Amino acid sequence: MLINHPLLGPRDAAEFTYLGDASLIDRPDWQAPDAAQAFVEYGYMRDNPAGWHRELWFHEAGDRSWLVVTRNTLTHEISNVELARDVARARGRSK
Template identity: 55%
Template structure:
């Protein structure tokens, strides 16, 4: 699989580290049931089929965090943007 890094161009997936679902909100660390919420977020999440937004870290390249839109059935990537751009929007 090739990931189109906005800075470095098309790169092999081996240059990246996968973080997970980009659409899932991170649980609040100071919540009274934070342990349970973090467990559920890490281990009891859905396994989507089809178009999915994911976070990837370009560890062997520009060291940027990317938000990648990928079809989990075909591995076709339709979009890759810097994750920081989504936060600012």
């Protein structure tokens, strides 16, 4: 597979390590009243879609960027690659 790194262009998948669902960015608020339940959902419940999936890849043998890769799990087609930090910011994460 090739991953089109937003900063570095197409890179071989062998340079990356895989983590999983990009929803891991949406870490719950630890002080919310339902925090325990929310963290269980966050930690354990994952969708396993046959089709488009947003997932986290780490450019470990490269520039050490975490990326959000939108990949079709049936065809391995990749439609979008974003820097995870941009996605995180867009989803309201800051400090």
